[in-house]
Amino acid sequence: MAESKKMYLNMGPHHPATHGVLRIELELEGETIVNATPRIGYLHRGIEKLAESRNYQQIIPLTDRLDYASASANNMGYCVTVEKLMGIEVPKRAQYLRVIMAELARIMGHHLWIGTHALDIGAMSVVFYAFRDREMIMDINEEISGYRLTPTFFRIGGVAHDATPKFIEMVRDFVKWFPKGLDGYHKLLTENKIWTTRTMDIGTISADEAVNYGFTGPSLRGSGVAYDLRKAFPYSSYDDFDFQIPVGDKGDVYDRYLVRMEEFSQSLKIIDQAIENLPEGPVNVENPWISNPDLDEVQKDISALIRRFMIHAKGFAAPEAEVYQAVEGAKGELGFYLVGDGSEHPYRLKIRSPCFYLASALPRLMVGHMVADAIAIIGSIDVVLGEIDR
């Protein structure tokens, strides 16, 4: 018998199915993967280092560019961290608006996931329907902030401004429409024979192992661990809302798919509750050293003008302390470790990216499967490189 020879296949970084610039070195025997080594760093922008030379407000737009598929969820993580460091209590209305934005971002992230994941495996039509619905959220982002993908709508101590009536109407329209859209995705995939064959028993990981690998978010819940930071350590009024944590049991690609599909409806449920019970009141903390005075006020009040100038040009100082705060991002536990040194800039900002842990488990998930399954596995853990490389 002829001796089998290993083949090395370089997958990515310019590969449409690696979702960004992930590169995986595959070691193959025939079509079977015997080893896989993820290589990261192609999207490194030095966000953590950049943060050290910016004031606390100026870092917010950087966080949009972590997991750019769900930008507002990152804003949420960073802002609640700074607020914890500075001991700021955010007004209720702002907390609700933040929840709406973060959940819309989660849905947006999942839209990108379902579209590309299905496209990678060969179900071409899903992406068109997913992006049709994603477009509605983009329009909502544009209405409230002017930006579609990276809204930067959050501010330290609240949000940039109050919701417009049109925003509320658009969110309501989306809540009304989206169950129909979601139904369409289910019809296309959930019981599709090709889909189930391609995804069931692929990339299986047990609950224990997933925990050991540092899995969080939908990928962990796919393995049956009901861990969600919105329930475990509620922030930004998440304990006000009624929602469930969907879990899988086997931990394969199909289970992770089902969990995310259910998360669509749970997020929608949260948005519905938040928009209908939106409390009245201010949308930014009333603190002359932190909150930005309104532009109309600035045009006739010298003290407001000076404060705005100071807050923008110099920034406010945070105390000498360190905090860790994590939120449930679209991909899992998005944590920010922030060290303040009494100045206007953080001494250090360390970002705990959920995708980094997910990507590091790729060898474990891929070994023993076919090359084609590698694509299904990458899609199922839903990594975004903007967050891994930072």
Next chain:
Amino acid sequence: MSMVRLTIDGSEVEVPEGTTILKAAEKAGIRIPTLCYHKRLPPIESCNMCIVEIEGEKEPVNSCAAPVSNGLVVTTDSKALHEQRTANLKKILKHHPLDCPICDRAGECELQDIVYELGIEDVPYEPRKVKRDDTYSTSLIRYWADRCIMCGRCVTACRDIKQIGAIEIQGEEENARIVVDPDKCKSCGECLMVCPTGALTENLSRYKGRPWLVKRVQTTCTYCGCGCQFELNVLDNRVIGVTTDVDTGVNQGSLCVKGRFGYEFIGDESRLKKPLIKENGALREASWEEALDTVAEKFKAIRDQHGPDNIAGLTSAKCTNEENFLFQKFMRAVIGTNNVDHCARL
């Protein structure tokens, strides 16, 4: 000197007799907000920001002027004090124009700093009923009368540091303004240095750059032998201004008109970049080699023909010490004359 013990905000401080409460608090690491107070000036007491409460006294006193005494118990921050400071500052702010976005001083303005420090809110702008006259004695400085908060620093600096007394405050309350006597003014810019706001701005470089954009390079003034220290404000490799630090150098922040305003030559287009040789009454550009050869030749001819003492050398403070040393060495050893002088000896 005998020492005095007092308590400030609960902590005991020991300071020499005659110290002010403000300086004693500074020693104890306690910050009292100030506006008209300036390190180099005697207390002016026009802003009433540095007020503190003294146990047993009914009214708060200005800590910049009040001397310490044994057993004094001082409170620097309380609700009443904060309210009074806020009220005093609001009075100053009321007529301050909404100029920050176009003001050269914004970003290093002491008025901005204190408004932000105290967290002042709700001061609608009221224009002044009478427009103040904004003429000034020198074209090097622009006086923005509306921005002036009447702190009196410039008046005191002109009188006490420079011993000139060209500036005085005229008028009452809303109509008060500073008036400068053009005959007395030496355009030294001392008033510009001490002004806490953008009421006095440098007129050569207006609107050229925000304070936080410029790089400040500390250097020694090249005009005379005093060796005054100042910072050249550099933006995009061009000098756009001169600022000083009161803690640095023999001059303690003071400069003369040349030092403070005479920086434009540095980047001037008409500066000589190549040696010129005069031939038949006209100058032409030459290489350094040719120029030096010509000079050496002519020096040699004069020395041989008329003797070395017919040559004299005058060097410049704009050269480094090493260059000046070499120059005198050259004059004495190569030419052979003691006719050497330097502009800093004037």
